[in-house]
Structure formats: C-alpha cells, structure tokens
Amino acid sequence: MTDRPVDRPLDPDLWPATTTVAADGSVSIGGVDLRALAAEHGTPAYVLDEADFRRRARGFREAFERAFGAIGTEVDVYYAGKAFLSTAVARWAVQEGLRIDTATGGELAVALRAGVPGDHIGLHGNNKSDTEIARALDAGVGRLVVDSLLEVDRVADAAAAAGVRAPVMVRVTTGVHAGGHEYISTAHEDQKFGLSIAGGQALEALEAVLGRPDLDLVGIHSHIGSQILDASGFAVAARRILELRARLAERTGHLVREVDLGGGYGIAYLPGEAPLDPARVAVEMARAVADVCAELGTSVPRVSVEPGRAIVGPTTVTVYSVGTVKPVVVEEEDGAFTRTYVSVDGGMSDNLRPALYGARYSAAVVSRDGGPGAVRARVVGKHCESGDVVVHDVLLPADVRAGDLLAVPATGAYGRSMASNYNLVPRPPVLAVRDGEVSVLVRRETEDDLLALDVG
Numbered sequence: 001m002t003d004r005p006v007d008r009p010l011d012p013d014l015w016p017a018t019t020t021v022a023a024d025g026s027v028s029i030g031g032v033d034l035r036a037l038a039a040e041h042g043t044p045a046y047v048l049d050e051a052d053f054r055r056r057a058r059g060f061r062e063a064f065e066r067a068f069g070a071i072g073t074e075v076d077v078y079y080a081g082k083a084f085l086s087t088a089v090a091r092w093a094v095q096e097g098l099r100i101d102t103a104t105g106g107e108l109a110v111a112l113r114a115g116v117p118g119d120h121i122g123l124h125g126n127n128k129s130d131t132e133i134a135r136a137l138d139a140g141v142g143r144l145v146v147d148s149l150l151e152v153d154r155v156a157d158a159a160a161a162a163g164v165r166a167p168v169m170v171r172v173t174t175g176v177h178a179g180g181h182e183y184i185s186t187a188h189e190d191q192k193f194g195l196s197i198a199g200g201q202a203l204e205a206l207e208a209v210l211g212r213p214d215l216d217l218v219g220i221h222s223h224i225g226s227q228i229l230d231a232s233g234f235a236v237a238a239r240r241i242l243e244l245r246a247r248l249a250e251r252t253g254h255l256v257r258e259v260d261l262g263g264g265y266g267i268a269y270l271p272g273e274a275p276l277d278p279a280r281v282a283v284e285m286a287r288a289v290a291d292v293c294a295e296l297g298t299s300v301p302r303v304s305v306e307p308g309r310a311i312v313g314p315t316t317v318t319v320y321s322v323g324t325v326k327p328v329v330v331e332e333e334d335g336a337f338t339r340t341y342v343s344v345d346g347g348m349s350d351n352l353r354p355a356l357y358g359a360r361y362s363a364a365v366v367s368r369d370g371g372p373g374a375v376r377a378r379v380v381g382k383h384c385e386s387g388d389v390v391v392h393d394v395l396l397p398a399d400v401r402a403g404d405l406l407a408v409p410a411t412g413a414y415g416r417s418m419a420s421n422y423n424l425v426p427r428p429p430v431l432a433v434r435d436g437e438v439s440v441l442v443r444r445e446t447e448d449d450l451l452a453l454d455v456g
C-alpha cells in the first residue's frame with residue numbers, strides 16, 4: 001500500500017493527452033489549471049483539449065491513408081459531427097484533412113457556418129425532411145446517404161426541381177451488429193436504418209438510383225454500430241458490401257466507385273479498458289477490402305470512414321463541483337456496505353449516456369490530492385430522477401467533500417450533443433484549452449436563454 005490517493009494516477013487512455021497533475025494534486029489540461037478555469041467559467045463545464053482533438057483527427061487520417069495507400073486506393077475520413085459539433089471543431093477537423101458528416105439540418109447548418117466546403121460534407125438521416133434535402137442540394141453536399149426506396153424518389157425529385165444531379169450513397173444493412181467487445185452476424189436486421197442486403201432491398205435501391213438520371217450513384221454505405229472494440233465486424237461488413245457491389249456490376253455494368261464503412265471505433269471509458277487502435281483497424285480493413293476485391297475480380301474502390309467518438313470522446317472531461325455527500329448503507333446477500341453518494345452540479349442533462357445505455361464512466365478529484373483511504377462512491381446529478389447517475393461505481397478519496405472539483409473523463413462524444421434542459425437546467429459551456437489559454441466554443445446557457453423560448 002502507498003499513501004497515493006485512490007484516484008491517482010490518471011489513466012492516459014481516459015484523460016486528454018495534455019493532462020498533467022501538479023505536486024499538490026491539482027490537474028491541468030492544455031496548460032490550464034482546472035481550478036482557475038472553474039473559478040472563471042463556473043461548473044459544470046466540458047473542457048476540450050484542442051491539441052488532442054487535432055492529434056486524433058490527424059492520426060486517424062494518416063493511419064487510414066497509409067493502410068489504404070498500401071492497397072492502391074484512397075480514403076476519406078469524415079468526422080461524424082453528431083458526436084459533438086461546433087464551428088470551431090468543424091474547422092479543426094477540416095484543417096487536419098477530414099471532411100464532415102452531418103445527420104440533420106442543424107448539423108449541416110453548423111458545418112456550413114464553419115465554412116466547410118459543401119462537397120466535403122455528407123448528409124445522413126433515416127427521415128430527412130424536404131427542407132433538409134433541398135438545403136443539402138443547395139449547399140452542394142458531396143453525398144446524400146439515402147436510407148429507403150421512398151427517399152430515392154424524394155431526392156431525385158428534389159434534384160430535378162433544383163436542376164442539379166444529386167450525389168447519393170445507399171445505406172445498406174449487412175447483418176453485422178457491433179458494439180462493445182463482440183459482434184453478431186446475422187442475415188436480417190430489425191432496426192430502422194438502411195436497406196437489407198440479404199432481403200434484396202439494397203440491390204433494388206441501388207438499381208432505382210441508377211434508373212434516375214437526376215441521381216449520381218457515388219457509393220454504398222454501411223455503419224455497423226458504435227463503441228466497437230472488436231475490429232473483425234468491419235471486415236465481415238466490408239465483404240458483404242463488396243459482394244453486393246460486384247453483383248450490381250454484373251447486373252447493370254455499373255461498378256460503384258466508393259464504399260463507406262461508417263464509424264463506431266470504440267474508446268476506453270474505464271481504467272484498464274483498451275481502446276480500438278485506429279492504425280490496427282485500418283490495416284485489417286484494408287486487407288479485407290483488398291482480399292475480397294481480388295477474390296471477386298473487381299477493382300478496389302475508394303473508401304471512406306466516419307469516426308466520431310474516437311476523435312472527440314477522449315479529448316474532453318466534464319468538470320463538476322461536489323455538493324452533497326451522503327453515505328447510504330446498502331444490504332447485499334454477502335453483507336452490508338456503505339455507498340457514498342456524491343452529488344454534483346450537473347447530471348443526466350449534461351451526460352445522458354449512463355441513463356440511456358447504462359454507460360459506465362470513471363471520475364477523479366481534480367482540485368487537490370485526496371487524503372488516504374477510499375470510499376466506494378456513486379456520482380449522481382441534481383435532477384429529480386433516481387436514475388440520474390453520472391458514475392455508477394468508483395473509488396474516491398475518503399475525504400471527498402463539498403467544494404471539491406470532480407472531473408469525469410471521456411465525455412467529449414455524445415455528452416454536450418445529447419444534453420438537455422431537463423429540470424430547466426441550463427446546458428454547460430464547451431471550453432477549449434490549449435497552450436495555457438481557454439476559449440469558449442459554446443457558451444453556457446443562461447436562464448434568459450431558457451425564458452426566451454417561453455413566449456407565454
């Protein structure tokens with residue numbers, strides 16, 4: 001046993017790349033002491049390490065370019081904006097050589113406001129509105145990913161009305177479900193996205209696109225899941241898409257030029273978890289694509305991928321202030337123990353994932369070194385909901401107390417982007433830190449913002 005606090009050292013797979021711990025136990029990110037940041041900007045706050053975001057974006061692009069270059073083709077990396085999008089991060093992604101994926105008119109508007117060139121933007125969505133389709137065509141997006149047979153006609157009609165030829169991809173389901181450590185491979189999928197390869201709807205939609213002169217078929221798209229830690233699902237999905245591509249070519253003479261293998265690359269949320277290594281996945285994916293194309297006797301397509309979580313997730317921590325600390329005796333079969341409920345000034349309104357998916361996180365006190373000893377803690381929010389849990393089970397210093405700053409790492413993806421105003425709690429700001437400077441990417445919501453929507 002050492003007298004090191006139970007929440008040290010901070011696991012480098014969980015915390016942003018520039019995280020440092022001073023001799024007094026206080027934590028800095030991007031050269032900014034979180035105590036000073038909290039004093040100036042308040043809590044809760046999302047703190048995003050700009051250098052780490054850029055490094056991850058660049059790292060993804062370089063790894064995929066290397067792997068797919070080695071099999072003689074090119075690859076585009078689209079940052080999936082739904083994980084977290086603001087004009088600044090869209091610009092950083094583009095500066096690092098990425099393109100931007102959007103799924104709604106709102107995300108498209110942010111990408112356009114950021115100055116992302118239209119042809120470097122993709123638009124997804126299983127239920128796009130006419131306005132969203134028209135806006136995307138007007139912006140000259142590089143791809144609209146159609147998700148149903150009905151949408152083939154809707155996009156074609158919109159393109160005809162606008163006097164343009166719409167670049168479309170067809171989203172297919174490969175029967176590969178992935179998420180977490182395992183993937184499942186079936187023929188059919190019972191979910192709302194995409195058109196089934198096994199059921200024949202994918203081929204039907206591809207042929208329908210080829211039959212419409214207002215549409216330019218640029219690719220076949222698949223996204224197999226999220227938080228994937230087992231790379232083999234991507235290879236199975238790639239095989240099924242490439243076989244579909246070959247079958248379409250046989251029937252129509254049209255060999256689709258691009259294949260998008262989606263996002264879903266998993267990250268570490270808990271100490272000891274190993275994130276999926278982009279360089280390794282890129283090599284495995286490229287090998288699968290090359291092997292299957294060789295087997296089918298087709299040329300290797302251009303490839304694209306759409307990481308969201310793996311780029312922004314680990315770059316961000318949420319900094320909270322601790323309020324109420326309450327011991328609760330919990331009876332279990334093998335005896336009773338005390339769980340310390342540590343309440344923070346946010347909760348399910350700034351991080352919905354634990355309530356939505358049972359997602360697990362870790363936490364550490366970042367304003368000081370904790371004293372010796374540990375308590376078994378549950379970090380909870382301030383909302384009127386017993387499921388308002390931020391961190392289910394974590395060891396914290398025994399002297400954790402009101403006024404401590406507590407940070408939860410790996411909240412960059414699907415944190416602010418899924419935030420709500422439940423209990424009319426204003427949403428926290430997103431603060432970028434870099435080289436000792438803080439810049440506000442998204443400001444804190446105020447009660448005036450909330451009241452402004454209430455028109456009486």
Ligand SMILES: *Cc1c(COP(=O)(O)O)cnc(C)c1O
Pocket residue numbers: 080082083101124223225226227262263264265306307308309310413
């Ligand atoms: C959500 C989504 C992504 C990004 O997923 P991550 O798990 O954040 O990498 C990419 N493509 C599509 C179509 C998606 O729906």
